[in-house]
Amino acid sequence: MPLTHRIRSRPAPLRGAAPALLLLALPGCEPRTTASDFARAGGSFPDGWPFPPGAPPVTARGGIVATTDEYATRVGLDILAAGGNAVDAAIATGLALAVVNPEAGNLGGGGFMMVRLGDGSVHALDHREKAPLAATRDMYLDGEGDLTDKSVLGHLAAGVPGTVAGLWEAHRRFGTMDWAALVEPAIRLAGGFEVTTRLVSTLEAARDRILLFPAGARIFLPGGEVPAIGDTFVQPDLAAVLERLRDQGPDDFYRGETAGLIAAEMARGGGIITLEDLDRYEAVWRTPVAFGYRGHTAYSMPPPSSGGVTMAMIAGMLERRDLAALGWNTPETIHLMAESFRRAYADRNEYLADPDFVDLPVEELTSGAYAAVRAATISPDRATPSGEVRPGLGEFLDESHTTHYAVVDAAGNAVAVTTSLNLWYGNKVVVDGAGFFLNNTMDDFSAKPGTPNQFGLVQGEWNAVAPGKRMLSAMSPTIVEDADGALFLVTGTPGGATIITTVLQTIMNVVDHGMNVVQAVHAPRVHHQHLPDRILFEYGGLPKAAARALEAMGHTVEQRDPGPPDAYFTGGMSGDVQLIMVMPDGSLEGWSDPRRGGMALGFRE
Numbered sequence: 001m002p003l004t005h006r007i008r009s010r011p012a013p014l015r016g017a018a019p020a021l022l023l024l025a026l027p028g029c030e031p032r033t034t035a036s037d038f039a040r041a042g043g044s045f046p047d048g049w050p051f052p053p054g055a056p057p058v059t060a061r062g063g064i065v066a067t068t069d070e071y072a073t074r075v076g077l078d079i080l081a082a083g084g085n086a087v088d089a090a091i092a093t094g095l096a097l098a099v100v101n102p103e104a105g106n107l108g109g110g111g112f113m114m115v116r117l118g119d120g121s122v123h124a125l126d127h128r129e130k131a132p133l134a135a136t137r138d139m140y141l142d143g144e145g146d147l148t149d150k151s152v153l154g155h156l157a158a159g160v161p162g163t164v165a166g167l168w169e170a171h172r173r174f175g176t177m178d179w180a181a182l183v184e185p186a187i188r189l190a191g192g193f194e195v196t197t198r199l200v201s202t203l204e205a206a207r208d209r210i211l212l213f214p215a216g217a218r219i220f221l222p223g224g225e226v227p228a229i230g231d232t233f234v235q236p237d238l239a240a241v242l243e244r245l246r247d248q249g250p251d252d253f254y255r256g257e258t259a260g261l262i263a264a265e266m267a268r269g270g271g272i273i274t275l276e277d278l279d280r281y282e283a284v285w286r287t288p289v290a291f292g293y294r295g296h297t298a299y300s301m302p303p304p305s306s307g308g309v310t311m312a313m314i315a316g317m318l319e320r321r322d323l324a325a326l327g328w329n330t331p332e333t334i335h336l337m338a339e340s341f342r343r344a345y346a347d348r349n350e351y352l353a354d355p356d357f358v359d360l361p362v363e364e365l366t367s368g369a370y371a372a373v374r375a376a377t378i379s380p381d382r383a384t385p386s387g388e389v390r391p392g393l394g395e396f397l398d399e400s401h402t403t404h405y406a407v408v409d410a411a412g413n414a415v416a417v418t419t420s421l422n423l424w425y426g427n428k429v430v431v432d433g434a435g436f437f438l439n440n441t442m443d444d445f446s447a448k449p450g451t452p453n454q455f456g457l458v459q460g461e462w463n464a465v466a467p468g469k470r471m472l473s474a475m476s477p478t479i480v481e482d483a484d485g486a487l488f489l490v491t492g493t494p495g496g497a498t499i500i501t502t503v504l505q506t507i508m509n510v511v512d513h514g515m516n517v518v519q520a521v522h523a524p525r526v527h528h529q530h531l532p533d534r535i536l537f538e539y540g541g542l543p544k545a546a547a548r549a550l551e552a553m554g555h556t557v558e559q560r561d562p563g564p565p566d567a568y569f570t571g572g573m574s575g576d577v578q579l580i581m582v583m584p585d586g587s588l589e590g591w592s593d594p595r596r597g598g599m600a601l602g603f604r605e
């Protein structure tokens with residue numbers, strides 16, 4: 001379907017010459033005053049909020065890489081230093097994440113990549129998993145018609161993986177370095193890296209379920225135990241897969257030895273992905289969704305991601321209100337956000353799905369006229385119960401099981417990728433002999449339409465399982481241009497159903513509230529997804545008075561559970577945002593969300 005896709009005049013590239021000198025800008029190094037409109041206007045975060053508004057951002061002119069993992073960020077930076085462009089760096093970063101961040105980085109999952117080249121063209125690459133050809137609509141129901149856990153755990157939960165095809169296709173179209181050079185850093189890391197707190201904490205969380213399947217247990221929980229921080233973690237099977245990927249490209253994964261290992265694992269565990277499924281998998285270029293927001297233009301993923309369309313709907317409603325005047329984190333602003341979120345998610349859950357299977361009303365949903373009609377039903381001071389917007393029930397979970405990374409290079413090329421196994425360590429099944437986990441993204445379908453999935457999303461018939469179909473996603477890698485059509489923001493996050501509201505809030509923090517990159521990432525977030533009917537806020541993120549004022553308007557307001565006090569990652573939080581901003585002088589500022597310990601690094605000439 002035709003989506004708005006504007007190409008406008010472009011600024012000159014930031015820099016033409018190959019990078020010469022590598023400088024690492026660790027968060028906290030090179031303090032720099034970051035006066036922002038938010039701070040100048042006296043804005044502040046709630047008392048006790050753990051992430052300060054005044055930390056200095058990472059700055060650079062030669063490029064920034066922001067990921068959730070230090071190893072992966074350094075790999076991306078090395079590629080920029082070797083003369084690669086942002087797409088090259090993103091590919092190498094993605095492959096590194098598959099090694100060092102195996103709970104979410106992946107070969108056995110899928111994702112979406114947004115690319116904006118220095119010439120201003122914008123591209124959206126869909127490498128989402130697909131349902132196997134033998135999939136059926138009711139495959140996750142038992143004899144009584146009740147949902148089983150098979151869409152979440154074990155072999156049947158896996159969709160046909162798309163990551164390898166996606167990274168290869170991005171390289172074929174936009175890469176400048178040799179493919180082999182982009183795979184090499186991941187091979188080195190698979191040869192051994194020092195175990196991180198992230199690996200330990202996520203393995204501890206998933207331990208019991210990983211132990212159900214022997215191939216993964218052997219590699220990731222030797223002797224049934226989580227490896228210790230500081231151990232060297234070696235993945236020889238994965239290294240061999242990566243070596244074949246280096247030498248044979250995706251042919252090995254989809255048609256060669258690795259394909260054989262995947263099919264054998266499926267046969268062994270009662271899964272249904274076949275050699276034919278693998279052979280037929282293709283990544284697809286799609287027309288980005290473009291939407292305006294207060295003079296800016298945001299580009300994000302179209303279906304089968306719901307991200308772009310849902311953000312466009314929300315932005316269309318919110319643009320009619322002066323949120324800057326109402327103020328950040330005030331009950332008035334949060335009320336309008338929640339009401340817009342509620343309405344947009346109601347439509348998302350009903351009307352979005354794989355566009356190759358269903359004729360979607362995207363133009364209608366994203367039109368100004370529709371936004372006006374929907375916005376007109378929002379009372380300025382009363383919550384509309386979700387039952388009056390659309391009926392349903394549900395509970396939802398949010399933990400940051402996916403991962404997002406962002407790269408901007410010196411020529412102004414920008415890449416945003418969100419990739420996932422769905423839950424941490426996906427379906428918990430490692431392909432024996434290949435050393436990587438498979439996804440459990442089949443759960444993103446409406447396994448039983450009208451019944452909540454693990455994110456509490458109550459989705460409809462259009463997103464029901466069908467052979468070869470892609471399951472609806474919330475993943476929303478997003479690139480924003482300023483009012484002059486120049487590159488401005490590159491962002492994205494994990495977080496299941498909350499991805500869409502988190503990405504949009506990050507953009508609104510900058511556009512409406514004048515925050516810099518640090519503040520926009522650090523600021524506490526709220527979420528509403530129509531059902532369950534509640535505003536969820538981060539632990540400590542909303543002053544009590546604001547929560548009470550929202551309740552007085554008729555909202556149910558709920559604080560996230562902080563989790564155990566000794567958890568390494570800050571509990572009660574939502575999202576893991578990576579954000580890069582182009583400053584008026586052409587320099588870059590970047591920041592990586594501290595909620596999950598990420599790292600942005602700059603590259604300077």
Ligand code: DON
Binds near residue numbers: 399421423473474497
């Ligand atoms: O595509 C989606 O919307 C989900 N599979 C994303 C999962 C995710 O972000 C996990 N973290 N909560």
